[in-house]
Amino acid sequence: MTVTLFIPCFMDALYPRAGISMVEILERLGHKVVCPEEIACCGQPPFNSGYWEEARTIAAPVLEKLKNAEAVVIGSGSCGAMVKKFYPELFKDTPHAELAKQVTARTWEFSDFLVSKLGVTDLGAKFPHKVTFHDGCHGLRELGIHQQPRALLTNVCGLELVEMTEVSCCGFGGTFAAKFPMISTAMGEVKCAAAAETGAEYIVSSDSSCLMHIQGLLSRQGKPAKTISLAEVLNTR
Amino acid sequence: MSSASQFKSRAAEKAGDLRHRSVIRTALRSYEVVRDKRKAAFQSWESARQAAAETKWEAINHLDEHLVALTSKLEARGTKVHWASNGAQAREIIAQILRDKKARSIIKSKAMTSEEIHLNHALEKEGFSVVESDLGEFIVQLRHEPPYHIVFPSMHLTRGEIKDLFQKELGDAPSDSPEELTMVARRVMRQKYITADVGFTGGNFAIAETGMISITENEGNARLTAALPKTMITLMGIEKVLPRFSDLALFLPMLATAGAGQPMTCYNTMYSGPRQPGECDGPEEWHVVLLDNRRTELLADAEQRDALHCIRCGACLNVCPIFRNVGGHTYGTTYSGPVGAVITPHLRGLQEWKHLSNASSLCGACTEACPVKIDLHHHLLQNRRNASAGQPAFFEKLAYKIFGIVANEPAFWSLAKKIGWLTQPLQSLVKGTALDPAKAWTKTRDLPPQPRESFKDWWSKRMKAE
Amino acid sequence: MKKAKTILSERENILGRIREALKVSAPLPGSHGDPSVHAPAEPPASHAREWLPSVGASAEEQFALFAKNAADLKADFQLLASRDELKAALLKISTAGKWSRVASHGGELTDFACKSLGLPVTLTDCGYDVQEMETCDAGITECDALIAQTGGVAVTNRSAGGRALSVLPPHHVVIARREQLVADLPATFELLQKKYAPDYPSMISFITGPSRTGDIERILVLGAHGPKKLTVLCF
Numbered sequence: 001m002t003v004t005l006f007i008p009c010f011m012d013a014l015y016p017r018a019g020i021s022m023v024e025i026l027e028r029l030g031h032k033v034v035c036p037e038e039i040a041c042c043g044q045p046p047f048n049s050g051y052w053e054e055a056r057t058i059a060a061p062v063l064e065k066l067k068n069a070e071a072v073v074i075g076s077g078s079c080g081a082m083v084k085k086f087y088p089e090l091f092k093d094t095p096h097a098e099l100a101k102q103v104t105a106r107t108w109e110f111s112d113f114l115v116s117k118l119g120v121t122d123l124g125a126k127f128p129h130k131v132t133f134h135d136g137c138h139g140l141r142e143l144g145i146h147q148q149p150r151a152l153l154t155n156v157c158g159l160e161l162v163e164m165t166e167v168s169c170c171g172f173g174g175t176f177a178a179k180f181p182m183i184s185t186a187m188g189e190v191k192c193a194a195a196a197e198t199g200a201e202y203i204v205s206s207d208s209s210c211l212m213h214i215q216g217l218l219s220r221q222g223k224p225a226k227t228i229s230l231a232e233v234l235n236t237r
Numbered sequence: 238m239s240s241a242s243q244f245k246s247r248a249a250e251k252a253g254d255l256r257h258r259s260v261i262r263t264a265l266r267s268y269e270v271v272r273d274k275r276k277a278a279f280q281s282w283e284s285a286r287q288a289a290a291e292t293k294w295e296a297i298n299h300l301d302e303h304l305v306a307l308t309s310k311l312e313a314r315g316t317k318v319h320w321a322s323n324g325a326q327a328r329e330i331i332a333q334i335l336r337d338k339k340a341r342s343i344i345k346s347k348a349m350t351s352e353e354i355h356l357n358h359a360l361e362k363e364g365f366s367v368v369e370s371d372l373g374e375f376i377v378q379l380r381h382e383p384p385y386h387i388v389f390p391s392m393h394l395t396r397g398e399i400k401d402l403f404q405k406e407l408g409d410a411p412s413d414s415p416e417e418l419t420m421v422a423r424r425v426m427r428q429k430y431i432t433a434d435v436g437f438t439g440g441n442f443a444i445a446e447t448g449m450i451s452i453t454e455n456e457g458n459a460r461l462t463a464a465l466p467k468t469m470i471t472l473m474g475i476e477k478v479l480p481r482f483s484d485l486a487l488f489l490p491m492l493a494t495a496g497a498g499q500p501m502t503c504y505n506t507m508y509s510g511p512r513q514p515g516e517c518d519g520p521e522e523w524h525v526v527l528l529d530n531r532r533t534e535l536l537a538d539a540e541q542r543d544a545l546h547c548i549r550c551g552a553c554l555n556v557c558p559i560f561r562n563v564g565g566h567t568y569g570t571t572y573s574g575p576v577g578a579v580i581t582p583h584l585r586g587l588q589e590w591k592h593l594s595n596a597s598s599l600c601g602a603c604t605e606a607c608p609v610k611i612d613l614h615h616h617l618l619q620n621r622r623n624a625s626a627g628q629p630a631f632f633e634k635l636a637y638k639i640f641g642i643v644a645n646e647p648a649f650w651s652l653a654k655k656i657g658w659l660t661q662p663l664q665s666l667v668k669g670t671a672l673d674p675a676k677a678w679t680k681t682r683d684l685p686p687q688p689r690e691s692f693k694d695w696w697s698k699r700m701k702a703e
Numbered sequence: 704m705k706k707a708k709t710i711l712s713e714r715e716n717i718l719g720r721i722r723e724a725l726k727v728s729a730p731l732p733g734s735h736g737d738p739s740v741h742a743p744a745e746p747p748a749s750h751a752r753e754w755l756p757s758v759g760a761s762a763e764e765q766f767a768l769f770a771k772n773a774a775d776l777k778a779d780f781q782l783l784a785s786r787d788e789l790k791a792a793l794l795k796i797s798t799a800g801k802w803s804r805v806a807s808h809g810g811e812l813t814d815f816a817c818k819s820l821g822l823p824v825t826l827t828d829c830g831y832d833v834q835e836m837e838t839c840d841a842g843i844t845e846c847d848a849l850i851a852q853t854g855g856v857a858v859t860n861r862s863a864g865g866r867a868l869s870v871l872p873p874h875h876v877v878i879a880r881r882e883q884l885v886a887d888l889p890a891t892f893e894l895l896q897k898k899y900a901p902d903y904p905s906m907i908s909f910i911t912g913p914s915r916t917g918d919i920e921r922i923l924v925l926g927a928h929g930p931k932k933l934t935v936l937c938f
Contacts, residue, residue, distance in 0.1 A: 051634055054634065179596075180248065181680060
């Protein structure tokens with residue numbers, strides 16, 4: 001099928017490799033991938049801050065651009081939740097209400113698309129390292145994504161997955177990280193400590209925004225663990 | 238200093254307090270173990286949650302009918318029911334009862350509504366002596382501070398700190414063993430129960446069908462407060478109503494499980510009146526004060542009305558990463574944690590308290606934990622939306638407008654990325670200083686390096702190559 | 704013409720605000736605003752039995768469950784075969800606790816218990832001196848039900864000698880009959896409703912274990928203000 005891949009703003013600017021991995025994985029599975037160049041952001045920053053009018057200004061063109069997409073795949077759990085879960089709320093009682101419902105019915109987060117829609121769990125990947133998986137909160141609680149990334153990681157050759165004993169928010173939370181930096185940092189420290197306890201070399205996530213925050217803390221503290229997106233792990237052969 | 242700046246500075250200080258972080262994590266870890274065990278013991282915790290949510294929906298969405306039924310049944314058996322629109326009225330009603338009874342000493346069992354209306358302070362100013370009988374409340378009363386947590390008032394203190402406190406204030410602290418310290422409090426309270434003129438309680442649930450008020454506790458202090466003094470006063474929010482007596486069969490174990498990881502709290506007691514003819518003890522008079530205090534405003538917000546379903550179990554506080562890192566006192570208001578962040582803007586003013594709704598990463602752990610399925614984290618979003626609509630922050634709104642223009646126009650977006658990449662070396666010069674625009678981030682974290690080629694650059698190159 | 708001043712009582716103010724607010728309906732939980740989802744016809748909690756912890760079907764299983772739960776709560780539960788065993792059990796506790804005075808109320812089982820002990824008794828039925836009760840080593844009461852699901856005891860001020868008797872003395876002893884064992888919480892509420900409605904005792908209490916607190920470092924301490932010891936003697 002033709003997959004319309006939406007790589008959101010910070011992935012585009014800061015984590016292109018994650019997006020590139022997604023393209024290569026989907027093409028290897030035999031699908032045609034299109035990436036609309038005209039849309040850059042799902043609108044979550046103003047939405048989370050309560051500026052819904054401004055969020056609609058950003059999100060309406062996104063909806064229009066995805067109108068005729070056969071399948072929309074979004075490269076992050078938090079942006080995936082924004083589109084799939086919150087667009088119907090954002091556009092309720094507006095002219096875009098019906099379109100929002102239709103588009104979101106054809107929208108998936110990347111790992112959910114592979115496992116739930118395509119029924120694929122083995123991508124022939126090889127990543128011989130000890131890893132732990134961080135569930136981004138939006139993906140976990142808004143989209144119910146928990147089993148999908150793990151189903152994919154199980155089939156990665158040589159990969160050893162160790163779970164953290166504590167499941168908690170990493171503390172990024174979008175603008176929260178800048179508005180309440182010390183709380184955000186404390187939460188991140190708790191997350192980093194939980195990850196360190198597993199002895200994992202890599203912290204993997206579907207959410208590059210979470211990884212940006214976790215990596216930022218690890219680097220500043222000189223800790224050895226590295227972060228990597230799920231897509232890049234799945235694309236390593 | 239505004240509530241918002243007070244919150245921010247307290248939060249920043251507490252979030253960096255590693256000792257506090259450790260004390261709270263230890264306390265909550267023991268709760269988590271038993272909570273998970275108790276939830277697993279249910280044949281279906283999720284079905285129970287749904288039924289509890291529907292029961293509370295029924296209660297709140299027919300609140301007037303239930304309050305009328307409750308009141309008429311209570312009054313039929315001799316209870317005096319008072320209605321208070323706000324804290325000032327409630328305080329005056331209570332003070333007047335104390336004056337009428339010429340009461341001097343009041344023994345209190347735990348009631349968050351009494352914190353909400355700052356009752357103790359008002360009564361003490363008028364010369365009444367008020368003693369908190371719940372151990373945790375007794376401890377924070379001695380420290381002249383508000384309760385730290387709605388269920389565990391002294392969660393933030395170690396046994397050593399409590400020993401020093403008892404030594405200083407009571408002159409009696411044989412050791413720092415929790416058992417011995419508890420016995421000190423027990424000894425102090427004994428005669429206070431027996432000789433108090435008035436017993437004061439809160440209420441966890443009010444049963445409309447049978448005209449009862451149900452009080453949940455572990456220590457037995459509320460039972461003694463309701464047994465010995467001649468006059469009993471109960472203060473309760475109007476939202477505590479449940480339709481039926483049998484609803485308690487579901488709510489009591491759920492409150493205990495979610496709130497404390499217990500199968501049942503030690504004492505769950507339903508009172509239907511003062512001492513009745515033929516009964517051998519109990520208060521001669523029972524006054525029930527029903528408190529509104531802007532709950533009806535929250536009721537009028539149909540989108541967030543389910544926040545009134547709250548049974549004050551504290552489960553959302555326990556799972557909230559913000560609460561766990563900043564602690565209960567940082568919130569600076571009676572109800573803390575996620576539920577406090579949702580309802581305080583309604584009960585105390587949206588613009589003045591919206592910062593509590595802002596201080597969240599919206600992780601949703603609270604909504605997942607709530608035994609009555611309140612949509613807590615989405616209500617935080619709705620508060621943010623309402624606050625911005627009412628009083629938009631000029632520069633923030635402008636920034637998002639500009640961001641919208643840049644994001645929707647490929648040429649601008651491309652330019653913005655180029656500027657970001659070119660100014661990267663400059664960023665490392667100002668990193669962490671006052672000139673650093675990303676100071677909020679770079680104070681504690683490194684910024685990710687921005688690659689020269691963005692995803693869109695790679696994609697266009699690819700398209701051109703085909 | 705002077706207009707009559709209408710003073711709305713606070714009750715009417717509050718009820719008025721409630722009625723005004725409720726003119727707009729809130730969606731049912733889990734309906735996501737779908738107006739076709741209706742409130743259930745029967746009380747939502749009526750199937751609570753199916754969701755609360757399971758209790759087993761037979762009396763044996765339920766007694767075993769009660770015993771296990773009581774032990775977890777650090778309550779002392781003894782299942783006795785006869786009145787003779789009951790007397791022996793009471794004397795054993797009394798000796799171990801060096802009892803010199805007990806408090807109790809009139810009743811078939813408590814009369815027998817007090818007679819068995821042969822100690823001075825403060826009876827509550829016609830009123831009592833609280834300071835005298837405070838000197839008692841134990842409070843001996845009957846109950847309305849033993850609840851297998853929780854290991855707890857349901858009492859009222861009518862079945863258990865008032866409000867203070869089951870909570871003031873440092874040791875609460877409950878004398879119960881085997882037939883008083885009830886499977887679960889829903890059944891207990893049904894029993895109480897059937898037994899007492901509409902003229903309820905002014906106090907109904909579900910006692911689940913000896914008094915306790917976790918307010919100091921979340922460490923469990925028994926005997927916070929209520930009884931430090933709870934004994935259930937069932938025969």
